[in-house]
Amino acid sequence: MSSQERILTIFIRLLQGDTLSKVDLMKEFQKNGSTIQRDIAIIDELLHKLNSKLPISKFSPFKELGEINRSKRGYYQLTEFKERSYMDDYELFMIFKVLFASRGFHKHDLEKIYHKLFTSVDDKSIMDKLLANERFYYDGVPETDIYPSLKLLVQAMLNQQMVEFTYTKNGETKVFKRQPIDIYFSDLYFFMISAKHTAKDDTDFNELNKFRINNMKKIKVLNERQSLDYTNRFQGGILRNQTALPFFGEPITLIIDFYYDPVYVLDRFPNSVIKQVNKDGSHRIEIPANNGYGVKMWLLEQGSHVKVISPKYMQQYLVDNMKKTLSYYDINLNE
Structure with missing residues (x-):
C-alpha cells in the first residue's frame, strides 16, 4: 500500500467517526510511530484548508x-x-422508539429503516436487547410497503404533477385526480395532501383533499402540471398545533373548563393558555x-373532564353526541 493510500484510508475512517489508535495503525500498516504521526499531520493540514475554503451558508457549521x-x-x-454528523446510541434509541410507536410502516419498510440505522449503533448488543420486544411485536397499519407510493408522490409533488389513483373509504371506491402539495404524518x-389545511x-367523498397513502391504489403520475398559489399552501406545522387528530x-x-391535570391540554395544544383557575x-x-x-x-374523548364554554356550536356538538351515545344504552334523558 502506498503512502497516499494509507493516508486516504486513515482519513476515511476518521470521517466515519472511528476513534483510531496510533499503536493499532502502526501494527496494521507496519509503520513506525513517526510515520503515523506524519500521516496525521498531513490530514490535519488538509482539514485546515478544507475548513477555510467552505462557502458560507446556513449549513456551514x-x-x-x-x-x-x-x-x-x-x-x-x-x-x-462526529458529534455533528452522527447520532449516538441514545439519539438512535429515541428514533427507534418513535418509529415503533408510530405503527405507520409496513414491517418490511420498518425493517429496512431499522437495519440502516442500526449500522450506526456502537453497542449493538445492548441496543438489540432494549428494542427486542417492540421489534418482535411490531404490527404496522399498512398491509403492504408504502415506500414506493410515497416516493412516487413526493416526486410528483416536487414536479407539480397531477396523480390519478383509486381510493376506498367506508366501502366506496372512486377514481380521483389530484395534485399532491404535501405529505403529512x-x-x-401517512397522508397525501391536495389542499390547504383549512x-x-x-x-x-368526492371532495376529499386528504388521502391515506396506504389506501391509495393504482397510482399514476400524469403529465398535467399546475402551479400553486403560495397563499393556498398546506401548512402542516399550523395544523399539528391546532388539532389532536x-x-x-x-x-x-x-x-374550555378542564377538570383534570391541565398538562394534558397544554401538551396536546402547544399554544393553549390557562386563563384562570375556577x-x-x-x-x-x-x-x-x-x-x-x-x-x-x-x-368527546375527554368525557367528564371537559366542559366547552365556546364556541357554542362546538358545545352543542358534544351535547348532541353524548345524547346519541346514551340512546345506545336505552337511556332517555327526558324521562
Missing part, C-alpha cells in the same frame, strides 16, 4: 470537519465532526384550535 482530537494520548478522532397514517375535509378546519378560539378547581383554558372533526373527537 454542519459542513466543517473540525480538527483531530488528541485529548487521549495516542488516539485520534474527528470529535466535533399523524395518528398511524379546506373541506371528510364532508363529501389529522382533520382540516377553520381556525377558532376554543375555550372555584371548583377546574382550569379555564383558551386554545387556538380549528373546528374540524379531529378537535371534536378529542373533546
Whole structure:
C-alpha cells in the first residue's frame, strides 16, 4: 500500500467517526510511530484548508470537519465532526422508539429503516436487547410497503404533477385526480395532501383533499402540471398545533373548563393558555384550535373532564353526541 493510500484510508475512517489508535495503525500498516504521526499531520493540514475554503451558508457549521482530537494520548478522532454528523446510541434509541410507536410502516419498510440505522449503533448488543420486544411485536397499519407510493408522490409533488389513483373509504371506491402539495404524518397514517389545511375535509367523498397513502391504489403520475398559489399552501406545522387528530378546519378560539391535570391540554395544544383557575378547581383554558372533526373527537374523548364554554356550536356538538351515545344504552334523558 502506498503512502497516499494509507493516508486516504486513515482519513476515511476518521470521517466515519472511528476513534483510531496510533499503536493499532502502526501494527496494521507496519509503520513506525513517526510515520503515523506524519500521516496525521498531513490530514490535519488538509482539514485546515478544507475548513477555510467552505462557502458560507446556513449549513456551514454542519459542513466543517473540525480538527483531530488528541485529548487521549495516542488516539485520534474527528470529535466535533462526529458529534455533528452522527447520532449516538441514545439519539438512535429515541428514533427507534418513535418509529415503533408510530405503527405507520409496513414491517418490511420498518425493517429496512431499522437495519440502516442500526449500522450506526456502537453497542449493538445492548441496543438489540432494549428494542427486542417492540421489534418482535411490531404490527404496522399498512398491509403492504408504502415506500414506493410515497416516493412516487413526493416526486410528483416536487414536479407539480397531477396523480390519478383509486381510493376506498367506508366501502366506496372512486377514481380521483389530484395534485399532491404535501405529505403529512399523524395518528398511524401517512397522508397525501391536495389542499390547504383549512379546506373541506371528510364532508363529501368526492371532495376529499386528504388521502391515506396506504389506501391509495393504482397510482399514476400524469403529465398535467399546475402551479400553486403560495397563499393556498398546506401548512402542516399550523395544523399539528391546532388539532389532536389529522382533520382540516377553520381556525377558532376554543375555550374550555378542564377538570383534570391541565398538562394534558397544554401538551396536546402547544399554544393553549390557562386563563384562570375556577372555584371548583377546574382550569379555564383558551386554545387556538380549528373546528374540524379531529378537535371534536378529542373533546368527546375527554368525557367528564371537559366542559366547552365556546364556541357554542362546538358545545352543542358534544351535547348532541353524548345524547346519541346514551340512546345506545336505552337511556332517555327526558324521562
